[in-house]
Amino acid sequence: MTTTIKSLSGKVALVTGGSRGIGAAIVKRLASDGAAVAFTYASAQQKAEALVQEIEASGGRALALRADSGDAIAVKGAVAETVKAFGGIHILVNNAGLANLKPYDQFAIEEFDRMVAVNVRAVFAAVQAAAPQMGEGGRIVNIGSINADFNPFPGNSLYVMSKAAVAGLTRGLARDLAPLGITVNNVQPGPTDTDMNPADGPYAPVVSGMIPVGRYGTGAEIADMVAYLATPGAAFVTGATINVDGGTTV
Numbered sequence: 419m420t421t422t423i424k425s426l427s428g429k430v431a432l433v434t435g436g437s438r439g440i441g442a443a444i445v446k447r448l449a450s451d452g453a454a455v456a457f458t459y460a461s462a463q464q465k466a467e468a469l470v471q472e473i474e475a476s477g478g479r480a481l482a483l484r485a486d487s488g489d490a491i492a493v494k495g496a497v498a499e500t501v502k503a504f505g506g507i508h509i510l511v512n513n514a515g516l517a518n519l520k521p522y523d524q525f526a527i528e529e530f531d532r533m534v535a536v537n538v539r540a541v542f543a544a545v546q547a548a549a550p551q552m553g554e555g556g557r558i559v560n561i562g563s564i565n566a567d568f569n570p571f572p573g574n575s576l577y578v579m580s581k582a583a584v585a586g587l588t589r590g591l592a593r594d595l596a597p598l599g600i601t602v603n604n605v606q607p608g609p610t611d612t613d614m615n616p617a618d619g620p621y622a623p624v625v626s627g628m629i630p631v632g633r634y635g636t637g638a639e640i641a642d643m644v645a646y647l648a649t650p651g652a653a654f655v656t657g658a659t660i661n662v663d664g665g666t667t668v
C-alpha cells in the first residue's frame with residue numbers, strides 16, 4: 419500500500435467566507451492539499467453543507483461554521499470551534515468580504531461601520547484569536563483587492579478604504595508575528611468570476627476591457643496563490659501584497 423503525503427497533510431485551516439466564490443475555491447484547494455478545513459459563512463447554510471459533503475466525499479475533512487464577520491466575538495468563536503474540532507489551527511485565510519458601491523453622499527454612517535467591521539475588524543479579530551494557537555510555521559493570508567491601489571469606478575470609496583486597510587494591517591501584523599515564525603500576506607485578486615462580481619454581470623463589458631489577459635480570473639486561480647503561501651516553502655514571504663489580476667494593474 420502506498421500513502422501519498424500531501425503538501426498540507428496534518429495541517430488545520432480556517433477560511434472565513436468559505437461557502438461560495440473565492441472562499442469556496444480556497445477551501446477546496448486546501449482540503450485537496452491535505453488540510454482539515456473549517457470555514458465560516460453568513461447565511462447560505464445549504465451551500466455550506468453541500469461543500470462539506472463534497473469535500474468529505476473525496477476523502478477530506480471540512481466543517482462549516484455560521485459566523486458573521488461583522489461580529490468580532492463570532493469570528494473569535496469560529497477560531498475556537500476550529501481548534502476544538504480539529505485539534506489546532508495552522509492556516510488562517512481571511513477571505514470574507516463585503517462590497518457596497520454607491521455615491522459617497524448616499525452612504526449611511528452605519529454602512530461605513532459595517533464595511534469596516536466585516537472587511538477590516540474581522541481580520542484583526544481572527545488574527546488575535548488564531549496567532550497564539552499557531553506557533554512556528556503558522557500562515558495567515560488575507561484576501562484584499564487590487565482596488566486598494568487601483569480604483570477605476572466612482573462610488574467605491576468605502577471598499578477601496580477597507581482593502582487599503584487590509585494591506586496596511588498585513589504589513590503591521592507581519593512584523594509583529596515574524597518573531598513567532600508566522601507569516602502574514604495579502605493576496606489582491608483582480609476581477610474574479612463570483613456572485614460578487616459575475617463575469618456576465620452589468621460591469622463585465624467595461625471591466626473585461628481593462629484586463630490584459632482578456633478575461634476574468636477564477637476562484638481556483640486565486641486559491642493557487644493562497645495554497646502556495648500556506649506551504650512551509652513560503653516561510654520567507656511575509657508582509658507581501660501580491661496581485662493576482664491578469665495584469666489589470668500593470
Ligand SMILES: NC(=O)c1ccc[n+]([C@@H]2O[C@H](COP(=O)([O-])OP(=O)(O)OC[C@H]3O[C@@H](n4cnc5c(N)ncnc54)[C@H](OP(=O)(O)O)[C@@H]3O)[C@@H](O)[C@H]2O)c1
Nearest residue numbers: 435437438439440460461462486487515610612613614615
Ligand atoms: N470577486 C472579485 O472580483 C473580487 C476581487 C477582489 C477581491 N475580492 C475579495 O475576495 C473575497 C471573496 O469575494 P467573492 O467574490 O468570492 O464574494 P462572494 O461571491 O460574495 O462570496 C462571499 C463569501 O463570503 C461569505 N460572507 C459574506 N459576508 C460575510 C460575513 N459578513 N460573514 C461571514 N461570511 C460572509 C459568503 O457567505 P454566504 O454564502 O453565507 O453569504 C460567501 O461564502 C472578498 O473579500 C472580496 O472583497 C473579490
